[in-house]
Amino acid sequence: MVEFTEEVRRKLKGSGASEGLCVLFVRHTTAGLTVNENADPDVASDMLHALRTLLPQHGMGFRHGEENSDAHIKTSLVGTSVTVPFRDGELLLGRWQGIFLCEFDGGREREVVLTIVSSGQ
């Protein structure tokens, strides 16, 4: 679980947009995106632990030959995009919320697309 809230915040500021939606989309099938607590890192590790318990890499009779079916399934459960509103150029995240990449298939370089859509008027 890799938090990247600050990077989103910086790019939002750089865009000059005032009000609307920030949408992050991960271009992979074994890594997801989520919004969750960024204060205590135990929350992120508990999440990975629970998902591993529910969906172990082996032992569920998966047929896909790359031994990463668990990672694909976790990705669909967590989701490949997150949407966060902003106002006055600031993300409207709650006090404990951060934006995370969830890496479910080993350390790799991952690509996330940011789209900013203005609302209002």
Add this chain to the structure above:
Amino acid sequence: MVEFTEEVRRKLKGSGASEGLCVLFVRHTTAGLTVNENADPDVASDMLHALRTLLPQHGMGFRHGEENSDAHIKTSLVGTSVTVPFRDGELLLGRWQGIFLCEFDGGREREVVLTIVSSGQ
């Protein structure tokens, strides 16, 4: 599970927007948002029951000290936002669909942000 579809509908009408997307975002890390059946309340209670079965509050070896890791994980699985299209000022929900707040950590006051984005001309 607290349905608040009517409130969204009212605010959409009040905005005067004709066509686009309603995005709801919950500013918390132990409560999610979902779209599901609003006719039989057993569906909502079956959902909470199943999630409690898969992710019990205790017994999974969680390390986060607040005894609510299960609530954080459920939140990431269900998600912190829902997106619903509208046309002619009406939400394009299916016949059985309603918008729900999923409270995973005890009765609390929760804040949900509504963003309306226009599409089309």
Add this chain to the structure above:
Amino acid sequence: MVEFTEEVRRKLKGSGASEGLCVLFVRHTTAGLTVNENADPDVASDMLHALRTLLPQHGMGFRHGEENSDAHIKTSLVGTSVTVPFRDGELLLGRWQGIFLCEFDGGREREVVLTIVSSGQ
């Protein structure tokens, strides 16, 4: 799991939009939408298999009388919408990503709404 990426691509082209977001929304409570691997069909069948293992149709003590509580819950876990960015009229999907309808309650006709929102200028 029914892939319909090409249909979305065609409608996006037909719209003439250049840059923004494609949002798909399913108007049902026992079918979801997801983005996942479209190369090896075993990924999709492993996903359905794992969800059936975690959430069997019977045996979890569901109260909803239609014997499809499992399908409702899977729908909320996978989600009822997906959001995919596009640029120069092309979906910014990763190499292995496709857009899928996840049918959790028997073969039926299902309705998905496509909304295209422009970003940028």
